[in-house]
Amino acid sequence: MDDNNQNMNENQTDNPNTANFEPLSADDLMQSDNKNKFYIIGASILIFVLLFVLVFKFFTGKAKTNKEIALTYWGLWEEKEVIQPLIDQYQNKNPNIKIEYIKRDPQDYRNKLIVRSQQGQGPDIYRFHNTWIPEIKEVLSYIPSNVLSNKEFEKTFYPIFKSDLKIGDHYYGIPLMIDGLVLLYNENLFKNAGINKPPHTWEDVINNISKLTVRDKEGKLATAGIAIGTASNIEHFSDILGLFIIQNGGDLKNLESQEAAGALESYRKFAEPPDNYWDESMPSAISAFAQEKVAIILVPSWQILSIKSINPELVFKAVPVPTLPGGEPISISSYWVEGVSRFSNKQEEAWKFLKFLSEKENMTKIYELQTKSRQFPTASSRVDLASIQSQNQYLDAVIKQAKYYKSIPSVSLTYDNGLNDGVNQYLENAINSTINGESYKSALKTAKEGIEQELKRYD
Numbered sequence: 001m002d003d004n005n006q007n008m009n010e011n012q013t014d015n016p017n018t019a020n021f022e023p024l025s026a027d028d029l030m031q032s033d034n035k036n037k038f039y040i041i042g043a044s045i046l047i048f049v050l051l052f053v054l055v056f057k058f059f060t061g062k063a064k065t066n067k068e069i070a071l072t073y074w075g076l077w078e079e080k081e082v083i084q085p086l087i088d089q090y091q092n093k094n095p096n097i098k099i100e101y102i103k104r105d106p107q108d109y110r111n112k113l114i115v116r117s118q119q120g121q122g123p124d125i126y127r128f129h130n131t132w133i134p135e136i137k138e139v140l141s142y143i144p145s146n147v148l149s150n151k152e153f154e155k156t157f158y159p160i161f162k163s164d165l166k167i168g169d170h171y172y173g174i175p176l177m178i179d180g181l182v183l184l185y186n187e188n189l190f191k192n193a194g195i196n197k198p199p200h201t202w203e204d205v206i207n208n209i210s211k212l213t214v215r216d217k218e219g220k221l222a223t224a225g226i227a228i229g230t231a232s233n234i235e236h237f238s239d240i241l242g243l244f245i246i247q248n249g250g251d252l253k254n255l256e257s258q259e260a261a262g263a264l265e266s267y268r269k270f271a272e273p274p275d276n277y278w279d280e281s282m283p284s285a286i287s288a289f290a291q292e293k294v295a296i297i298l299v300p301s302w303q304i305l306s307i308k309s310i311n312p313e314l315v316f317k318a319v320p321v322p323t324l325p326g327g328e329p330i331s332i333s334s335y336w337v338e339g340v341s342r343f344s345n346k347q348e349e350a351w352k353f354l355k356f357l358s359e360k361e362n363m364t365k366i367y368e369l370q371t372k373s374r375q376f377p378t379a380s381s382r383v384d385l386a387s388i389q390s391q392n393q394y395l396d397a398v399i400k401q402a403k404y405y406k407s408i409p410s411v412s413l414t415y416d417n418g419l420n421d422g423v424n425q426y427l428e429n430a431i432n433s434t435i436n437g438e439s440y441k442s443a444l445k446t447a448k449e450g451i452e453q454e455l456k457r458y459d
Contacts, residue, residue, distance in 0.1 A: 067096060068096055068097075068098055069096055069097050069098065069346055069349050070098045070099075070100070070346075071097065071098070071099045071100070071124045071125060071346060071349065071350055071353065072099075072100050072102065072123040072124050072125070073087075073099055073100065073101045073102065073123060073124070073125040073126075074102055074104050074113070074122075074123040074125065074126040074127060075101055075102065075103050075104065075127050076103065076104055076106055076109065076127045076336065077103075077127075077302075077336070078103065078370075079103065079373055079374075080101055080103060081369070081373055082366065082369045082370055082373050083101045083366075084101060085365070085369060086356075086357060086362055086365065086366065087099045087101060089362075090353055090356050097349060097353070099353065102123070106415040107415055108415075108417060109415060110128075110132065110135060110136065110415070110416050110417060110418060111417060113126055113128075113136065113139060114136060114138055114139055117138070117139045117341050117342075117343045118138065118343070120343065122139065122341055122343060123341060123344075124340060124341055124344040124346055124347075124350045125338060125339070125340055125341075125350050125353070125354065126139070126338070126339055126340075126341060127336050127337065127338055127339075128173065128336065128337055128339055129334070129335075129336055129337070129411070129414045129416065129420075130160075130164045130165075130175075130333060130334070130335050130336070130337055130407055131334075131407055131408075131409050131411055131414065131416075131419065131420055132414070132416060132418075132419075133164070133165070133167070133172065134409075134419060134458035134459055135416060135418045135419050135458055136339075137459075138342070139339075139341050139342055139343065140172045140339060140342060141172070141339070141340045141341065141342040141344070141347055142167075142170035142171060142172050143170065143171045143172070143173075143174065143351055144347075144348055144351055147348065147351045147352055147355050148171075148174070148351070148355050148358075150166075150169070150170075150171065153171050156358070156382055156383065156384075157175060157381050157382065157383065158178055158381065158383060158402045158403060158405075159403060160178070160333055160402070160403075160405045160406070160407065161175050161381065163407070164333075164337075164407050165337065172339060173337035173338060173339040174337065174338050174339075174351075174354045174355065174357070174358050175335065175336075175337045175338070175358075175381035176336075176337075176338060176357060176358060176363065176366065176378075176380070176381055177335050177336060177378040177379060177380065177381055178333070178335050178378075178379050178380070178381050178398065178402055178405070179300050179301050179302055179333070179334055179335045179378060179379060179398060180300055180301075180331050180332055180333040180334050180335070180398065180401060180405045181236070181239055181240070181243060181298050181299065181300060181321050181331045181332045181334070182298070182299070182300070182301050182318045182319065182320065182321065182331075182394075182397040182398060182401070183198070183199070183296060183297075183298055183318065183319050183320065183321050183322065183397070184289065184296070184297050184298075184299060184304070184307070184316050184317070184318050185198050185199075185295060185296050185316060185317060185319070186289070186292060186294075186295050186296075186314070186315070186316050187315045187316060187317060188292070188315055189212055189223065189292065189295040190208075190212070190295065193208070193211040193212050193295075194211065195208050195211060195212070198317065198319045199296075199319075199322050200319075200320075200322060200323070201322050201323055201324065201325050202322045202323070202324055202325070203325050204322065205226065205296070205322050208225070209225030209226050209270075209277045209295070209296070210225065210275075210277075211225075212224075212225040212226075212277075212295040212296070213225035213277045213295075220281065221276075221277075221278070221279060221281065221282060222293075223292070223293055223294065223295065224277055224278045224279075224282055224288065224293060224294040224295070225277035225278070225294070225295055225296065226270060226277050226278060226294065226295065226296040226297070227278050227282070227285035227288060227289070227294050227296070227297045227298075228240060228267060228270040228271065228277075228278060228298070229267060229268055229269070229270035229271025229272065229276070229277075229278050229279070230271050230278065230279065230280050230431065230435070231427070231428040231431040231432060232280055232428075232432075233280055233282055233283065233284045233285060233288075234284070234285045235284060235285055235286055235299070235303070235412060235413065236285075236298065236299050236300065236303075236412045236413070237412070237427070237428070237431065238410040238411065238412050238420075238423070238424040238427050238428070239298070239300070239332045239334065239410065239411055239412055240267070240298050241263070241264065241267050241410070241427055241431070242332055242408045242410040242411075242427075243298075243321065243330070243331065243332045244263035244264070244266055244267050245259070245260050245263040245264075246330055246332070246406055246408065247263075247323070247324055247327060247330050248260075248262055248263040248266070248324070250262075250263050252408055252409070252410060252423070252451060253451075253452075253455065254448075255444040255445070255447055255448035255451065256441070256444065256445055256448055260444055261440045261441045261444055264430065264431070264434065264440045264443065264444060265440045267431070268431065268434050268435075268440070278294070280435075282294065285297045285299070286299065286303055286306055286307060286310075287310065289307060289314075289316075290306075290307045290310035290311040290314060291310075291311070292311075292314070298321060300334045301318065301378075301379070301394060301395065301397065301398050302378065304318070304376055304394055305374060305376050308375070308376065317393065317394075318393070318394045318396070318397040318398075319397050320397050320400050320401045321401070328404070329401065329404045330404055330406060331401045331404055331405050331406070332405070332406060332407075332408060332411070333405035333406065333407045334411045334412075334414070335381075338354050338357070340354070358381070358382070360382060360384060360385065363380050363381075363382055363385060364380075364385065364388075366380075367380060367385075367389065376394065377389075377392070377395070378395075379395045379398040379399055379402070383402075386399045386402070409423050409454075409455075410423045410424055410427060412424060418458065419454055419455075419457075419458045422450075422451075422454040422457075423451050423454050423455075425450075426446075426447040426450040426451050426454070427447060427451075429443075429446070429447060429450075430443040430444055430446065430447040431443075433446070
C-alpha cells in the first residue's frame with residue numbers, strides 16, 4: 001500500500017492537468033468577504049443615485065410642465081368671439097398655456113407696439129400689416145424651424161407671403177388671411193346700361209363707362225361710371241395708382257420713368273373734363289357706391305363690410321381687377337399677419353400657438369366663426385382652402401388673384417403713421433398738383449424726392 005500511495009502522489013505531481021488544492025487561510029477568507037461587501041455597497045450606491053436622478057427629473061419635469069405660461073395677443077380687426085373659441089381649444093390641449101386676446105384700436109397701433117415692447121409691456125403675439133416689415137424690425141422674431149419649416153411654409157401658403165415675409169433664410173410671420181384690390185360693380189346699373197358681363201381688361205372698362213355715366217341737365221355727374229382719377233374722395237387712391245404704375249411696368253422707386261408718368265396720366269384721365277367719369281363733386285367712393293351713385297369701384301375686399309353696413313340691400317358683385325390688354329394679371333395686396341415679439345421670453349410657445357391657428361381645420365373654423373359673426377369672412381392664406389372658399393361670391397375674386405398679388409408701400413388705411421402714410425401723402429400731392437395744371441412728369445419728380453426720403457428712413 002505504501003508503494004501504491006507513493007505512486008499516486010508521484011502521478012498527481014507529474015500530471016500538469018491535475019490541480020493542486022491548498023486550503024484557504026483565514027486572511028484569504030476575510031479579503032474575499034471584504035471584496036464582496038465592497039461590490040454590494042458600490043452597486044447599492046449606484047442604484048440609489050440612479051433612482052434619485054429619475055425621481056428628481058420626474059418631479060422637476062412635472063413642475064416645469066405644470067408651470068403656467070401666459071401669452072398676450074394683440075389683435076386688430078377680429079372680435080374676441082372669433083378668436084376665443086380657438087384659444088379655448090388650444091388651452092384645453094395645453095392646460096399650462098393661458099392666452100389673453102386683446103383687440104386694439106388701429107390708431108397709433110404701430111407706434112404703441114414698438115414703444116411698449118421696448119419697455120417690456122408689449123404683447124407676445126401681435127398683428128401687423130404686410131407692408132410693415134421695414135417699420136417694425138425692432139420687434140420682429142422669426143419662426144423656429146422646429147415649429148414650422150420653410151418647406152412646409154411655402155407648401156402651405158400663397159407665393160406672395162414668400163416675397164413679403166421672408167428675410168434671408170427665415171420667415172417673420174404666419175398669415176391667416178389674404179386680401180387686396182378687387183373690382184366691385186353694381187349689377188342693376190350694368191343691366192340698365194345694357195351691359196351683360198363684368199369688365200376683364202381696362203379696354204372693357206373704357207368701352208363700358210360711357211354707358212354707365214349719367215349726367216344731369218347741367219352736365220354734372222349724377223351717376224359716375226367709375227371712381228378713379230382723384231385723391232380727395234377715393235379711399236384707396238394710392239392702391240389704385242400703385243396698381244396703374246405696376247401694371248404699366250413702372251416702379252415706385254423710379255417715378256421719373258415714362259412708365260410712371262404714363263400711369264399717372266391714365267389714372268387722371270378718368271376724372272379730367274370734359275369727358276370725365278368721376279370728379280371731386282362726388283361723395284367718397286365707398287359712400288357713392290353704396291348709394292348707387294357710381295357703377296364701379298376698386299377696393300380691398302374687406303370694404304365690402306363697410307358697403308353692406310351702409311346699404312344691406314345693395315346688389316353688387318366682385319371680380320378681379322382689370323388687366324392691360326395682353327398683359328399678365330396683377331393686383332395690389334393688403335393683408336395682415338400674426339407675429340411674435342423679439343422681446344417675448346416665450347417665443348417658441350407663441351409660435352406654436354400661431355402654428356395651431358394656421359392649421360387647415362382651425363382656419364376652417366375661423367372662417368365659419370367669421371361668417372356667423374359678420375356675414376363676410378376673410379379669404380384664407382392656405383392654398384388648400386381655395387376651392388371651398390371660392391364658392392363665396394365675393395371671395396372668389398380674391399382667391400383668383402391670390403397668385404398674382406404684389407405688395408407696395410403705398411397701401412391706404414393701414415394707420416401706420418409711417419411708410420405707407422408718408423408715401424401716400426406724396427402721391428396725393430402729385431395727383432392734386434396735376435388737377436391744378438402741373439404736368440404729370442413734374443408732379444412725379446417732386447413726389448419722387450419725398451418718397452425716396454421715406455424709403456431711406458425705413459431702410
